[in-house]
Amino acid sequence: MAAKSNQESQIDVLIIGAGPAGLMAATWMARLGVSTRVIDKKGTKIYSGQADGLQCRSLEIFDSFGFADRVWKESNHMLEICMWNPDDTGVIRRSDRIPDTVPGLSRFQQCVLHQGRIERFFLDHMKKHSDITVERGVLPIELSIDESCIDDLDAYPITVNLRHLSDEEAKPAQQGHGVQDGLFRSNMAEDDTEDLIRTSREDKEEIVRAKYVIGCDGAHSWTRKQIGGELEGEPTDFIWGVLDIVPITDFPDIRMRCAIHSANNGALMVIPREHSLVRLYTQLSEIKPDASGRADRSKITPEVIIAAAQKTLAPYKITYKYCDWFTAYQIGQRVGNTFSKFDRVFLAGDACHTHSPKAGQGMNVSMQDTYNLGWKIGLVARGICDKRILATYEAERREVAKALIAFDHKFSRLFSGRPARNVIDEQGVSMDEFKRVFEKGNIFASGLSVEYENSMIVQAKRSNQALATNIKLGMRFPSYQVLNQADARPWPFQEWMKSDGRFRVILFAGNYRNKQQRERVQKFCQDLEAKGSFLRRVTPGNSSIDSVIEIFTLHSAPRREVEFFDFPDLLHPFDEQKGWNYNKIFVDDESYHEGHGKAYEGYGVDPERGCLVVLRPDQYVAFVGEIDDTASVEEYFNGLMLDGSNHRNKKMKRKQK
Amino acid sequence: MAAKSNQESQIDVLIIGAGPAGLMAATWMARLGVSTRVIDKKGTKIYSGQADGLQCRSLEIFDSFGFADRVWKESNHMLEICMWNPDDTGVIRRSDRIPDTVPGLSRFQQCVLHQGRIERFFLDHMKKHSDITVERGVLPIELSIDESCIDDLDAYPITVNLRHLSDEEAKPAQQGHGVQDGLFRSNMAEDDTEDLIRTSREDKEEIVRAKYVIGCDGAHSWTRKQIGGELEGEPTDFIWGVLDIVPITDFPDIRMRCAIHSANNGALMVIPREHSLVRLYTQLSEIKPDASGRADRSKITPEVIIAAAQKTLAPYKITYKYCDWFTAYQIGQRVGNTFSKFDRVFLAGDACHTHSPKAGQGMNVSMQDTYNLGWKIGLVARGICDKRILATYEAERREVAKALIAFDHKFSRLFSGRPARNVIDEQGVSMDEFKRVFEKGNIFASGLSVEYENSMIVQAKRSNQALATNIKLGMRFPSYQVLNQADARPWPFQEWMKSDGRFRVILFAGNYRNKQQRERVQKFCQDLEAKGSFLRRVTPGNSSIDSVIEIFTLHSAPRREVEFFDFPDLLHPFDEQKGWNYNKIFVDDESYHEGHGKAYEGYGVDPERGCLVVLRPDQYVAFVGEIDDTASVEEYFNGLMLDGSNHRNKKMKRKQK
Structure with missing residues (x-):
């Protein structure tokens, strides 16, 4: 003891x-x-x-x-997934190529x-x-x-x-x-x-x-x-081996992600990796769980795994001189x-x-x-x-876990199955169905289909989704290229939404050359700066106005027809030591070297009237409304944020950047 | 002692x-x-x-x-240079904006x-x-x-x-x-x-x-x-101060590179830097060299420099709380x-x-x-x-130094001069001329206009520049996006031309679906692999065939209509430990996520017939010729390379990557 x-x-x-x-x-x-x-x-x-x-x-x-x-x-x-399936004679052939990531997602x-x-x-x-x-x-x-x-x-x-x-x-x-x-x-x-x-x-x-x-x-x-x-x-009986090797092979797609189904010799997934490594996932049909439901680990060696891969990949040859790592697992989904x-x-x-x-x-x-x-x-x-x-954690993530488990259940069974010989071969797996599930899975697998439901941190009910058709409530804020108004540098807009704990208000200011639009923006700033406003309430007195909630502006007027100081001070706050903040105001315009981001079009926001968007600290969309609808924004923040006077100091010693 | x-x-x-x-x-x-x-x-x-x-x-x-x-x-x-000049009333105004780097250069x-x-x-x-x-x-x-x-x-x-x-x-x-x-x-x-x-x-x-x-x-x-x-x-009498500060200012272009000429209060250059810093270059008209030709350094302080900048920038205000560094220099050009x-x-x-x-x-x-x-x-x-x-060093770099000195001579005198009040003010500097010199200087300043002359390392005489109109002999090899044939990944082609001491042959294989073209490529490989070829001669017997001269292939056939193993072995050499080399063959085709590089068009090479290009280890173009013209390539390498048997081992302990 x-x-x-x-x-x-x-x-x-x-x-x-x-x-x-x-x-x-x-x-x-x-x-x-x-x-x-x-x-x-x-x-x-x-x-x-x-x-x-x-x-x-x-x-x-x-x-x-x-x-x-x-x-x-x-x-x-x-970049690309290649699917290999048996042809009429039972020999594997490349039957399809699809992009590994759906273009335009991220x-x-x-x-x-x-x-x-x-x-x-x-x-x-x-x-x-x-x-x-x-x-x-x-x-x-x-x-x-x-x-x-x-x-x-x-x-x-x-x-x-x-x-x-x-x-x-x-x-x-x-x-x-x-x-x-x-x-x-x-x-x-x-x-x-x-x-x-x-x-x-x-x-x-x-x-x-x-x-x-x-x-x-x-x-x-x-x-x-x-x-x-x-x-x-419950676990299944399917046992798979995983092998990281530098392959020596005449298989032409070894640097592609491949899903290979042989006629009678199991399936193989090829994942090309860094440093010339390739990971092989291969079904170990000859190893079965015992009565306890577990297989004997001592029987699983790199030699067993490569032998299985060789069978699946025939008539192509594969071997290796260097093996980096291996393991095995028994397929099962549990939540x-x-x-x-x-x-x-x-x-x-x-x-x-x-x-x-x-x-x-x-x-x-x-x-x-x-x-x-x-x-x-x-x-x-x-x-x-x-x-x-804190209660939103389980509510939000349990749904994701369940979706993952459901997807994996379907996907891994399709992958482990024998390809159907023809349309009436019901024991076999239809390769068309496999491809459909694979493609659907690809969107799922990007991690970008996650959508959190209405809650105290996703203000769906007072939102007007129509004002920003591609900034979906409960989903992550997408990224388009925008230019910094102050220095004309192009940025993926999302790159400014740092994980530093701040909530964010994105002010789509619309056509800022328009006088009415400028007045709407001024009114928005007045509301937020007013004594007793939610922004003042949640910000400690001795902190800068953007320390708890940060405001970014994205306007759609031509960059050269608007000046930095045309925007109200709140949108580029002043600091005694550092002067004005030059990294808050962005514009949807042509860049010199990287084209036009077409951000308003991408976000689905009216370039004349704009809108307001609120983001959580994790970039998920909490609210979409009119620029004038500061009342809803106030209600959102009042529902979840304490007064600035309640803030605890950062207790931990913070290092200098 | x-x-x-x-x-x-x-x-x-x-x-x-x-x-x-x-x-x-x-x-x-x-x-x-x-x-x-x-x-x-x-x-x-x-x-x-x-x-x-x-x-x-x-x-x-x-x-x-x-x-x-x-x-x-x-x-x-x-991204952008803003020029500020006096208007009719003598107040500085933004008169022009030009891109800081000419688009498309790099x-x-x-x-x-x-x-x-x-x-x-x-x-x-x-x-x-x-x-x-x-x-x-x-x-x-x-x-x-x-x-x-x-x-x-x-x-x-x-x-x-x-x-x-x-x-x-x-x-x-x-x-x-x-x-x-x-x-x-x-x-x-x-x-x-x-x-x-x-x-x-x-x-x-x-x-x-x-x-x-x-x-x-x-x-x-x-x-x-x-x-x-x-x-x-010889030095001039112009003395300039340099000040790195975090500026507090109402000047709207402080995050742009600016060239500012005031009517009577000197010139100022603004260089926005990292970490909110801005560098100011300002003329110190009040400090003059003494009889020895040197100014008193003790008189130069941050206060003197900012005061000069404030005068030039008026009516805008500029000050700072944080100064990072300062210096001063006396303009002069010497070679x-x-x-x-x-x-x-x-x-x-x-x-x-x-x-x-x-x-x-x-x-x-x-x-x-x-x-x-x-x-x-x-x-x-x-x-x-x-x-x-070794003699080519002085021949090549002295020309660059002379061009630099000539440019700087003109540029710095134009910058230090007072703007002309009108076209008949001959004492003043024409702002139109300044802009023209500035724009021309911008190309020079990219470093990409350097062109080395014909020599034993630039084989201009046997080259046929017309085969690759944008791969200029003696200039650096430009970069266009290409795809790796083996994994479809897009790359700026130049990124593969590493500074590792190897010369390179770029085989523009042209339309590789065409049988005649394939035969030309096969003949090229046979020539290089033949016993006694220059490639074998310069490569030590125990080294891989790409250790002294590396061959990259770029073809123009659709990626999906050509297979990796369609290319001769020499173009993707085999290694006992690592198998085939998957990073040698590239294709000019559409990528999934980053568009089409249009490399053949950019390089000015016929997409049917292709051509051969030789690069020095520093990416400068040494030869352009027909795929069949291995004789000229041989002559080039015979002129400058010793037999592989002369190579000295790397004496220094090399670290593992």
Whole structure:
């Protein structure tokens, strides 16, 4: 038994698990200045393998923090999907090509990069903005919630006992095939947390009292068990192997994403990766689960996986000299029956939904869980938002998890099936249906079809969607190229909607040469600047007027016919040290080098009359209305934001940028 | 006196001076694996101020090493130049707007970023690729050349004595105004190298024997004096101040590059920079040189500079709370009478040309000097190229320096003059002429108008320019978007022409669906693969076939109608470990997300018949001919390249990427 310790401390947020979901949560806390600890039972960061597919939406999110460029540079971009199916003679042929990302959806396209690099970018970003680090080799062993104070925002109702493991214990057992593998965390492995607890020695314990706990501790989530949650659903008998190799092959599409169905030798998915690597997902038909429902992991080796791939790919040949990583998994879809307890302990990522990795969704949906949750906890902890917004996490993300599970259920069964020999072969899978599901899945897989429902943070009822037909309520704000009025530089507009915790009002000022339109904008500014306005109410007296809610202006008049100082001061606030703010007013006009963004057309906004749009801190659209409808905007913010006088200082030491 | 030391060592290349020119040279050596030392008399890297303007061509060069993205992200992009001139009543008005970079010239546009960041990116890149570091606080004190062995490639004919300074000595004296300034290295300061030598104490000396020395030690170049070189030209009486501030102003174009001529209160140039900074270049009419030709530096303060700017900018107001840096300079243009000695000691950058900084050329032309020189020294040191190519450095770069000086002479006098009151005011400067010179200067200032003449490394005489009307002999290879045949990813084609020391053959394969065209390509490959071909001759036996000369193919057939394996093996060479090379064959076709590059049209190449292009390792065009004209290509390479058996191993420890 470990030595008990009396060491006790308090923290606003405790994050359990430092995978992509946990690091996304920590990144929010770093940006919002919320005191936070991150623990992970593993002793080291991962270096190869694991998840790798990145949705457009994930890249947009990385960009909102400022590191999408690193991903975009290092990743392999996937442009085209090639489908290979048996021809009349049973030989595989390329039957179709479709774009991997539906054109026009996003300024980013799907790409792949090893999870360890993504984690590196999160860690670098946290370091730049905060003192939050990941404490590795630390295991949570007990969690209790003091229900008597769960409504007290100053209280620390959650008590978690932590054990610091010795180095030896924190190292996951590999299967010893000479290459790194992921079998130790495959869903075919039993959970090893219990073992770690039983065998702990020479370690120490401490007690942490937290306001919020976020469990990002994977499919075997310890946190989930503490709050009595369950994953619901059953595994299938389909077992797939995953192999990362530098392939030596005469298959012509090895650098394309391929879905290959052989006549009688199973299916294969090809994912081209960075550094000449290719990931093969291949069905291991010869390995079956035993009576307990699990297959014998020791039978799965790189040789077994490549042999299966070779059969599917015949008559083409494939082999390798270098193998980077491999794993296997058993297809199954499960979703958690609860995502939180008392809105104090939350689950995210694999802790509340698991599915097959082939569609490249897992890491994305997991990160997007905590991208949804992080700002809510952060702004409540900072005293900026009403704690009732926390309930929207489960409401919003459980729907996404369910949609994911439904998609994966259909997709993975179609993928694992044998192609139909003809239209009356009912045992086989129709390749036309497969293609339809694949194409539909591609939109889903972009992460851009997520639509949050009406709630206290999505003001659908007082909105007028017709004023901005392509800025959909509850969906993420799309991006079009606009120009900065002050320096004529073109920008994807979304790039200015940083994940820094601020809500945003986008003032589509319309044709600003028009006198009436200028008067409407002036009236809007007067309303917001008036004594007692919601903007003044939610902004602390000693803070700049854009510190809680930021206003961006996008007008449609020709850039050269409007001057920067034609706009009211509120739209480009003055600072004693820095002068006027030159990064708030944008225009929909032709650029010198990158064409015309046609933003008003893209957004579906009348270029004469414009409109008002409110965005949440996560870029989701909260309100669409007339420029004059400041009353609805006021009602929206009054419903969820506390007075500026309630704000807590940022407690954590903030680093200089 | 310093203690003499017997310490002696040998090195292939000694670089004196670690500013942008020196670091560019060192970066080539890092990439080419040439043993190199870099010394700088200053004890620390610079942190603010200095040069900041970056040409399109400099960005392309950074991109060829792989770090343009860091510059592009951090820099301020300049899009538009606004000209302000007195109106009929003598009040300044915006009279014109022109694009800062001529549209279509490059995929990059001019931008500004503090020199210290550029140096950081060079240093990071050197660290990634080599063990070369900068030794600071090291002063060269004696240089001699043993003329008896200057033709012996194995000899180290240059002896340089170095003195390692104490920290105190290596710190440049600032003027003590409370902000960092650049007056200590302004051209209004006397050289302080002599002082450093005389006052040295507690230091040590060593002797270095080098094959090549590159003097990048600035306008007061010590190296230049050792080889008996002189800068020729005279200063003017015009004195300009430079001030980096965060401005507080009601001037509407403060985030544009502005050229402002007031009626009677001098001229001002505005350069908007990163981090809300703005650089002001302003004429200091009230400060005049004394009888010695130099002005009193102690009279120049930020207050003097801002006061001058305020007068020019009236009736607009400008002030600041934060000043980052300032300096002053006296306009003058001088060019060195020699650029090298025995092709063993070379001068580059300010050591062989100085001019006024306002046009943002200095850092660029200096870096481009050593970008031209570095690969030549590197490939000669490696035994890959004949040493006669070294003579092309002075031939090519002296012309560029002279063109720069001529441009700056005209531009700075026009800028410093008073605007003409009317057409008969001959004392004044015509604002129309100013605009014309400015616009012409803008093309010059892109760095893309450089054209090297026919020589052993530019095979103009056997070329047929008509086959590629926009791939100009002696100019840099332009960039158009192309797609990778293997994965459909769009790329700016130039991005593949990395600065790694390889020459390149670009095979414009034309319409590859056409049988005759395929036969021409096959014949081309047979010629190059034949026993005794120039390609086999220059490639060491144990190296891959693309290690000295790399072949890229760009065809014009529809991507989907041609297969990767339709192309001969030579065009996508096989590697035992890595399989086929998927990054050699490109196609001019529509992309899914970024339009059609129309590369054949852009390059001016017949999409049916194609052509052959040879590029030097610095992306300059060496030859244009028919696909069948391998004889001319052979002659070109035979003229400058040694047999592969002569290659020296990379001596320096190369780091793993």
